[in-house]
Amino acid sequence: MQQLSDEELISRSRSGGAASPSDPYVEELFRRHQRKVALWCLRYSADREEALDLSQEVLAQTFRRLDSFQGNSKFSTWLYTICRNHCLNHVKSRATQPDTTGEEALSFLAAPDNGPMEDQLARRDQLALARSWIRNSLEETERRVFLMHFMDEMPLDAITRALGLSNASGAKAFIVSARRKLGEAARRWRLQSEA
């Protein structure tokens, strides 16, 4: 059984109808991946008890949806999307403060300086500009923190834990420096476009 791919295990578990949790092929499938799920959940949780609960939820949800797996990607990639989305939803639902990250992001991406960028740029150019500012102005960890906060809307304390940041102010320091660097990039762009 250990020689079978994940997708072959799923196929065999379906041969007798709907998969059962005690089906040996299903057990082998989840045995292979439960460590990955546990580790990911640990990084998105405040403590190991919460991470254990989260892992069990992810694994149970994956099992419940196993019949809908169509093989468009490998099982491991499919499991990753379930695990990632579940953990993000969990982190966001636990946040005590109202989320304003979307507005914050718009404040220096859509309107970095003196008026909305959208008024001045076509969507395609706007996208390319935003990408180049982030890629060229920010360091690797800054990029990651920036995207986790503004795209995935994760609270800063959760990002600090997920990335294992050990500096004093955690993710907040990276957001502050990212904001400053993107502001500088916006000012440079405005000067060049007005010249």
Place this chain on the structure above:
Amino acid sequence: MRPEEIIRGEDCLTPADLEALLEGRLPEAQAHVDICPVCEYELASLREFLAGEAGAAEQQDLAWMEARLQPAAPPVTRRKWLSWFPAAPLPRFAYTCAAALLVVAGSLQLRHMAGPSLVDSHSTTVRSSQIRILAPAGDLDTAPVEFSWEAIPQAAAYEVVVTEVDGTLLWSNRTSSSKLFTPASIQQQMLPRKSLLWRVRALDAQGVVIAESSPERIRVLSAATR
């Protein structure tokens, strides 16, 4: 406009594309990753998940979690009632003969059946269920904080399975004790007035099922509080 809509383009890669890039099946996608911070971030996340490499500070907590996650049991040798039937369909006359025999046997049984006996036969009832469930059972005011049952001497571990009435798995876990605490997150999934079934199986040291309880219906009457 949401932040994601500003920085995620229509040309961004799908999870399947990112997987193909990681495995070398779609090298041309690297050019996009080089200019797109979103896909760079998504690729790094997928790579980290697939690698599953824990840092030194994570090892202890991860080991603790793995010990409590349901371990993969060895294949359980269990006789399925479906295996009593032949794989290939029987010819139609076989079903006709079987039906006729059933009618004859039934009529003979009725002819010889006596009235109900008032004497206790003291016969031993053979049950497949050998574990007696203690709690919870029936309607509950709040979601159960633990499941408990009577211990079996030969059992090395017990597996508790909670399902919806259609068999959909809600939660499953193992323990060596005769009770198992319900995680808060699972309590919250026990929705008010929704019937659930739970059962417990006893496993020996090799992970083979040696006893099993009957399914017990429970229903939470009010929402769980955390």
